[in-house]
Amino acid sequence: MVAFARLSLSRQFLVASFPILIFGMLAIGWWVGITIERGVLNRLGGVTSHYVDSFVSPHLQHLTHADKLEDSHRAALSSLLSETPLGKKIVAFKIWGPGGRVLYSTDTTMIGRTFPIGEGLAAALAGNVHSEVSDLSGVENVSESRKWSRLIETYSPIHAEKLGTVIAAAEFYQTTDELFREIRAAQLRSWLVVAAVMLVMYLLIFGLVRRGSQTIDAQRRQLSDKVTELSSLAAQNAQLHDTVRRAAVNTTALNERYLRRLSADLHDGPGQDLALALMRFETLTDSMGKCPTGADRRRSPQEDFRAIHSALQSALTDLRSISLGLQLPEIDWLPSSEISGRAVRDFERKTGTRVTLTTTSDPAEISLPVRITLYRLIQESLANGFRHGGDSDQRVDVSNTDGQITVTVSDNGVGFDPRNGIADGHVGLEGMRERVQILGGSFQLQAAPGQGTVIRATLPVHLA
Numbered sequence: 001m002v003a004f005a006r007l008s009l010s011r012q013f014l015v016a017s018f019p020i021l022i023f024g025m026l027a028i029g030w031w032v033g034i035t036i037e038r039g040v041l042n043r044l045g046g047v048t049s050h051y052v053d054s055f056v057s058p059h060l061q062h063l064t065h066a067d068k069l070e071d072s073h074r075a076a077l078s079s080l081l082s083e084t085p086l087g088k089k090i091v092a093f094k095i096w097g098p099g100g101r102v103l104y105s106t107d108t109t110m111i112g113r114t115f116p117i118g119e120g121l122a123a124a125l126a127g128n129v130h131s132e133v134s135d136l137s138g139v140e141n142v143s144e145s146r147k148w149s150r151l152i153e154t155y156s157p158i159h160a161e162k163l164g165t166v167i168a169a170a171e172f173y174q175t176t177d178e179l180f181r182e183i184r185a186a187q188l189r190s191w192l193v194v195a196a197v198m199l200v201m202y203l204l205i206f207g208l209v210r211r212g213s214q215t216i217d218a219q220r221r222q223l224s225d226k227v228t229e230l231s232s233l234a235a236q237n238a239q240l241h242d243t244v245r246r247a248a249v250n251t252t253a254l255n256e257r258y259l260r261r262l263s264a265d266l267h268d269g270p271g272q273d274l275a276l277a278l279m280r281f282e283t284l285t286d287s288m289g290k291c292p293t294g295a296d297r298r299r300s301p302q303e304d305f306r307a308i309h310s311a312l313q314s315a316l317t318d319l320r321s322i323s324l325g326l327q328l329p330e331i332d333w334l335p336s337s338e339i340s341g342r343a344v345r346d347f348e349r350k351t352g353t354r355v356t357l358t359t360t361s362d363p364a365e366i367s368l369p370v371r372i373t374l375y376r377l378i379q380e381s382l383a384n385g386f387r388h389g390g391d392s393d394q395r396v397d398v399s400n401t402d403g404q405i406t407v408t409v410s411d412n413g414v415g416f417d418p419r420n421g422i423a424d425g426h427v428g429l430e431g432m433r434e435r436v437q438i439l440g441g442s443f444q445l446q447a448a449p450g451q452g453t454v455i456r457a458t459l460p461v462h463l464a
Contacts, residue, residue, distance in 0.1 A: 013209045021202060025194050032190040033183045037133070040182055044174065045131035045154050052156045052170045055080050060095065063167045064160045069095070069103050077104055091151065092144050092173035095158075096121055103168065107143040115140045124155035124169035131155075133176060150176050331371050335362035336405055339371055340398045343378040351386055353394070360399045363461045370459050373435045374398075374407065380428045381409035381455050389413025389453060404441075405459045412452040418445055432457070439463065 059076045060069070069077075081093055095104035100117040102110045118138065123130040134153035136145040144151060151173045158168040331339050337359035344355045366374075378396055385394050392413030399406045429445065436443040436457045447453040 013206060013213075017202065017205075021198055024198065025191055028194050029187045029191045033187045036183050036186040041131040041133070041152065041154075044152060045129040045156070048131075048154045048170075048172050049129045049156045052158060056170055057158050057161075060158050060168055061161055063097075063103070063158075064163070064165075067097060067101075067103075074104055078106075081106070089174055089178075090172050091148070091175060092171075094140075094171040096124075096169040096171060098125055098166075098168070102140075110140070110143070120153060120155040121169055121171070124157045124171075125166055127157050127159075127166050129154070129156050134173075144173060148175065152176055331375055332368060334371065336366060336371075336374060336398055336400065337362050339375050340378055340396060340407075343375050344382070344396055347379065347382045347386075353386065355382060356393070356395045358395070358397045363400050363403070363405070366405070366461055367463045369439060369463065370405070370461065373439055373441075373459060374405065376435060377407055377432055377455075377457055378409060380432050384428050385409070385411040385413060385453060388416065392452065400461070403461045405461060406456065407459070408454065408456045410452065410454040415447050415449050415451045415453055417449060418447050429455075 056077065059073045059080075062070070062073070077093070077095075081090055093104070093106050094102055094110065097103050099114065100121065101114045102112065105111050115138075117125070120130040120132065131152065131154040133150055134141070135150055136148065152175070154172045154174070156170045156172070157166045158170055159165065160167045331342065334342070340357060340359055344357045347353075348355060382394060382396070385392060389411045392411035394409070394411045397406075397408040397410075432455070433443040436459060439459055440463070441457060441459040444456045445453070446456070
């Protein structure tokens with residue numbers, strides 16, 4: 001079956017239709033043989049009936065008032081069978097009376113015996129001609145069955161002249177050799193004609209199928225080439241996607257390193273300069289405080305220096321706060337529970353609020369980009385909730401299941417419409433979503449006015 005399926009459509013047509021062609025030829029030959037057999041039998045019946053009416057019937061007209069044949073009539077019948085062309089083809093002959101009694105037979109032992117009336121004899125006594133190929137199994141065919149296995153049996157009615165009534169029935173037996181020769185010849189002719197016609201049709205259909213098969217094969221090759229090309233493009237696209245994702249993951253770590261360096265530069269550069277300036281301003285302020293103040297000045301130089309000192313002090317405080325916010329704690333080797341704890345404690349220290357933290361068992365190892373995203377996700381979610389949710393009960397839940405870390409940050413604050421979140425100032429939501437999706441995780445937001453906010457994110461423990 002597999003080998004057949006690998007063939008082209010035209011060859012499949014050849015293989016599948018050839019048995020059908022052979023079977024059709026045999027079926028048509030068989031049907032023609034039966035038709036010819038029936039036709040030959042009918043023709044023999046007609047010839048026999050004409051022979052009986054022309055040659056046999058005149059010698060049997062006395063049966064209208066007698067029930068047996070005279071010796072002269074028997075001799076005449078025997079002469080007919082031996083001298084006429086049809087009589088020479090007849091191998092057995094009987095004359096039947098209306099009651100099933102044999103009035104004449106080429107087998108003299110049958111004369112005078114009575115047998116049951118069969119289908120053929122009944123048809124002849126009713127005025128019809130009946131012909132068939134008999135297997136000679138009847139009791140009246142004992143003598144014939146000794147010589148032949150099958151014979152053509154014909155029953156013909158014998159009519160009374162001028163009256164038209166049936167006075168007897170003639171039974172003829174002929175060999176089947178001529179019949180079978182005609183049948184075989186007709187079958188051979190029919191098979192040849194059918195074979196020629198079907199061969200022509202076969203070749204025409206095969207030509208059409210072959211042309212269609214070649215078209216389909218060409219289109220199949222083109223389609224295969226397109227599929228191969230698309231598969232190659234899909235593989236290249238997958239590689240590019242993986243490259244972009246890896247670059248995004250690396251960018252996360254590089255960004256944190258850059259923020260840490262920026263924090264150090266702010267602390268060690270402008271921060272140190274501002275601190276030194278403040279120290280010098282304190283000295284100058286003390287010195288200026290001892291100098292006399294002019295009568296026309298509303299404020300003393302000491303007061304001006306105090307104002308400048310206060311502004312510089314505020315700038316230094318803000319600069320240190322920004323520096324601390326940019327710098328990520330040392331979390332390179334911390335488990336997820338400790339990372340979550342640090343993010344929550346840092347938020348509580350800055351805001352003076354309390355956050356409920358729940359964690360489960362920690363995974364053995366976590367990729368660095370996942371650690372960074374976990375910390376920033378909790379940090380940003382709590383900050384957003386504090387800024388926009390008002391005085392709310394904030395909760396953080398971190399769990400580890402099947403190689404994934406699930407983070408849920410919720411509050412029961414005023415909530416908001418997620419469709420208008422960015423317009424209302426929740427820009428950090430898109431940043432959090434991008435951080436999570438870059439790592440191949442999922443990000444969900446549930447919020448409604450007056451019903452609080454729930455942020456749920458899933459992160460892979462290891463990156464491919």
